[in-house]
Amino acid sequence: MATPPPGLTLSPGHTRLLLLGLGLATGMEFYTFDSMNLVLSDLTGTLGVSADEASWLLTVYSCSLFLGVPVSIWMAGHYGYKRFLISTILLFSIASMGCAISPDLDSMLIWRAIQGLAGAGLVVWWRASIYVLLPKPQRSPSLMQVSTVLYLSSAAGLLVSGYITDHLNWRLIFLPNLLYAAGAVWLVVRYFPTLPPPSAERLIRTDWLGIALLATALISLQIILNRGEIDDWFGSLHIRVLAWTSGAALLLFVVWQASPANRTPLLWLSLLRDRYVLSSALIGVFTGMILSGSLFVLPEFLRNLSTHTHSATQTGQIICVYALTAAAIRPLMVGLIARIGQRKTIVIALVMLIASMVLFNRLLTTDTPGYYYVVPLILYACCLSPLLPAVGSGTVARIEQNKLLDGVSLYMTFRQFGASLGVALLTILIGHRETLHSSRLFEHLRHDNPVTQDWLASVSATLVARGGYSPIESQRAAVRMLAEAGAHQAATLAYADAFAFMAAVGVIALCLVPIIPPTPVAKK
Incomplete structure (x- = not known):
């Protein structure tokens, strides 16, 4: 694919405003991703669907994003980089409004699919723009600046959408996207330079x-x-x-x-002959699974299963710890990767992930207070901040300038494939493990079990004495309470298994680190 000349001369002020525009554009996608994960349980009641059906809103979006990543590079080549970026910003904001006014699940799924296609352009082109527009010495600091904005957007998605959901209506969580879009379009129109068109062959052939x-x-x-x-x-x-x-x-x-x-392929798979690209692509699959799956179940657990039932606002306040921590430590990662190298950085990040997921697995009970999850969330942030730049840097380590966009597209396609796979596998895993744990739990809750009989008798007597129930009604109510408690425990165990699964993903990714070639490190 033809790529614009490297290192266009931009003033520092011009560069800062351009990076802010790219950060706002992609920040809109990050804001929406975390917002939807947080308020998914609120959608079930409004749209009249089950929790499994509501999760389709995440899987449809993830698969559309996967399709859109390689297609977005081609479309930008056809319609122009600047025009394409502005169009995706506008399309994402329009799709957000479509989600807000959707009367049922089917229409919202359509808008989420459109949102995913537009979001692909955003998540690819903030990174691609930096590689295309800026000289090599400025790329790592620029990636750091935009990444910090993205983490802050994730925190905003958790805090703002939680507050809006509790005090107004979940449909209004999409309104901030209009502010993101307005700011991003204003900055991109003014500060994104006009680039020469790609090759004629790419324009003609599809x-x-x-x-x-x-x-x-x-x-x-x-x-x-x-x-x-x-x-x-x-x-x-x-x-x-x-x-x-x-x-x-x-x-x-x-x-x-x-x-x-x-x-004119969508993906230049020949780039995988380079060991740097191959290793980044393979580990990128697991990186995508980590991004999409690590905290996939936590919002639903805190809001629906925890004994200390949390509101959307409280849940957002707990989970945003990871985003704020990641934003705070992200500026330190440029120097860390330069000092210790790509491989050691990835090892440290994956060890942090495994520790975080194991800690979640051990802490997850219906009685665990929310603040107990702060430590594993901080560990998770200490995984994300070094992992993403370390893996992504390998993609372009030795690629020629005219292949940079293809390298970015290849890496992002593999990463998004992992993200789609992570959500899909966790959805299937949770369903199967919940069924398994239910069967095991209810095997021990038979009526001929003395412990079960004592519990039912105690609860029934309490309901008669304090709840005004008749003896027959109290017995039925006690059985219902026991069934609900058993279902909650089975779901909790299934969610804990999801964190164990993500720890296993980290272990497998750790086993792939030796395929990464050694990288030079900065001398002390």
């Missing part, structure tokens, strides 16, 4: 077959994830057909992208 194959794979996968639990997964014929279709389409997509007959 990898329609690649787009069709990737879309087929993702749409089939999305239907499987949405309908699998309802239709008995692979016990259903159409789920098996969709699984084969998705797998075949994805395999054909990879073959077509690597084929010499494809002169």
Whole structure:
């Protein structure tokens, strides 16, 4: 892919305002991602859907983002970098308003899919713009500045959306996106330089077959994830057909992208011959899983299962600890990576992740106070801040200037594949583990169990004495309370297993570190 000339001369003030514009544009996506995760339980009542159906809003968005990452590089080449960036900002804000006014789940899923496609352009082009527009010495500090804005946007998503949900209505959480969009468009229009157009071949030729194959794979996968639990997964014929279709389409997509007959592929897979790119892409898959899955279950647990039931505001205040910590320590990461190198930085980050997830797994009970989770959240922040720049830097370590955008696209595609995979696997894992824990728990809650009989008798007597229940009503109420308590405990154990799964992801990623080539470090 043709890339603009490197190192355009921009004044320091011009550069700062451009970076702020890129930060606001992508910050809108970060704000929305954390906001949706926080208020998902509120959507179930308003839209009249189950928690599983509400989670489709996350999986649809994640899969659309995955499709949009490689397509966004191609579209920017066709329509111009600046025009494409402004268009994605506007489209994301329009889709946000569509989500706000959606009357039902189906319409909101459509808007979330559009939001994911637009969000892909934002998450790719803030990074790509820095590589394209700025000389190499300015890239790491610039990435740091924008990353700090993104972490602060995540914190804003948790704090602002929680407050809005509790005091107004969850639909209004999308309104701040208009402010983000207005500021981003104003800055991008004024400070994003006009770049020369890409090569004529890229403008004329389009990898329609690649787009069709990737879309087929993702749409089939999305239907499987949405309908699998309802239709008995692979016990259903159409789920098996969709699984084969998705797998075949994805395999054909990879073959077509690597084929010499494809002169303008969406992804330049030949870049994977470089060990730096290959290692960053493979670890990028696990990085995506860490990003999407590590705190996936925490908001729902705090709001619905914890004995100390937390409001949206309180939940946001607890979880935002990780975002604020990450923003605070992110400026230190540039020097850390330069001093100890990419490999050691990634090892430290993954050890922090494993420690955080194990601590979550051990702490997660229905009686655990919210402030107990501050320590694992800080450890998680100490994973994110060094991990993302360390893994991402390997993508462009030795790539020629005219291949930089393709390197960024390749890394982000692998990372977003991991993000989609993380949400999907956790959704499936939680469902299966909850069923398993329920069966084990209720095996011990039989009526002929003396402990169960004593508990039911005690609760029933209390309800008669203090609740005004009749003896028959009290017995039924006691059984309902026991069933609810058992269901809560089963769900809690399943959520704890989700954190154990993410710790295992960290261990597997740690095993891949040796494939990263040694990198030079700064001399003391």
